Amino acid sequence: MRQNKFLIFGFVFIFGLLSLIIVDVLNIDLLISISIHQEYGWEKGSEFFWQFLYNWGPIPSLIGTVVCLILIILIKLKVIKLKLPIPYLMFPFLTLIAGPGIFVNLIGKEMWGRPRPVNCIELGGTKKFQSVLEINPKEKDKSFPSGHAASGFHLCTMALLFKGKWKLLSICLFSTWGLSVSLGRILQGGHFLSDVIGSLFIVTLVAVVFYPPVSRKQTLS
Numbered sequence: 001m002r003q004n005k006f007l008i009f010g011f012v013f014i015f016g017l018l019s020l021i022i023v024d025v026l027n028i029d030l031l032i033s034i035s036i037h038q039e040y041g042w043e044k045g046s047e048f049f050w051q052f053l054y055n056w057g058p059i060p061s062l063i064g065t066v067v068c069l070i071l072i073i074l075i076k077l078k079v080i081k082l083k084l085p086i087p088y089l090m091f092p093f094l095t096l097i098a099g100p101g102i103f104v105n106l107i108g109k110e111m112w113g114r115p116r117p118v119n120c121i122e123l124g125g126t127k128k129f130q131s132v133l134e135i136n137p138k139e140k141d142k143s144f145p146s147g148h149a150a151s152g153f154h155l156c157t158m159a160l161l162f163k164g165k166w167k168l169l170s171i172c173l174f175s176t177w178g179l180s181v182s183l184g185r186i187l188q189g190g191h192f193l194s195d196v197i198g199s200l201f202i203v204t205l206v207a208v209v210f211y212p213p214v215s216r217k218q219t220l221s
Contacts, residue, residue, distance in 0.1 A: 009208045016201030020194050024133050029192035033117040036187060042118060045188030054188065057181035058100075058151035064158045065092045084161065087212035092157045099206040100150035104199055109147070113139030118189030132194035145198035146191040152181035153203045160212075 023029060036044070044050070068089040074080045075089075113136040119125035130136060132144055155177055159170040182196035 005208060005211070009205060012201060012204050012208060016197070016205070019197055019201070020132050023194045023197065024131050029132065029194050030122060030129060032186065032193050033120075033123055033189070037117075037123050037189070040187070042187075042189040045184060045190075050184040050187055053181045053184040054148065054190075057148045057177075057184070060177065061092075061096065061100075061151045061155045061158075064155065065096050068092050068158075068161075085212065088160055091160055091207075091210055091212055092154075094210045095157045095203065095206050096151075096154055098210065099203040100147060100154055100199075103202050103206065104145050104150040105147050108145045108198070108202070109142035111135055111137050112144040113137050113141050114143040114195075115139070115141040116143040116190055117186075117192055123189065132192070132198065143191055144195045145202060146182065146185055146195040147199075148185050149178065149182040149191065149196035150199035150203050152178035153200050154178075156203075157207055 045054075068091075071080070071082060071084075072086055072089045075082055075086070114130045114132070114134075115125070115127040117123050117125075119127045119141065120129045121127065122129055127141070130139075130141075153175075155174040156171060159167050159174055162170050178200070182191075182199075185191040185196065186193060
């Protein structure tokens, strides 16, 4: 199991890094953001739907995590009986704290110091564009990685609690939520494409690390 985790972790890490390098080398970040800015300005991102996703993007993940913690307490107190191993209910909490919490917001944003698109000279701002591969901790900008995208993609950890067709359905729905929240942040000039890609891979790597090493016979259905 540990060997499998190591291999999967290595594959995701390399694939994520290569994705960021390709985006950087091909200058995709600026090409996409400039295209959006020239076509819509940043007004597109202020439309109701995208503002709704901005305001509520992290909420489903937080609610799901709290529900899992409440279930753990109720099981421990023998208030309810649920044939679902505790490690699986702890999984969303651990990944939320480590992923969006520590590695994205506390470490990544503070370390990178990357200006947001709306603040870059090329997009109507006053600051120089910074490559996603460039780390500048002296600056206070926090474009990389995206906190909203990380919270949106973290919702996918809840899919572990389901089985069969419900697991596939939940993965599709939760992934769509994460992608929509990410697209909204790009349209709003809050993040570049590489910012949300970085968040996706950070959350995925954390999920690989904390994936419960126990088998279960029953999940939510």
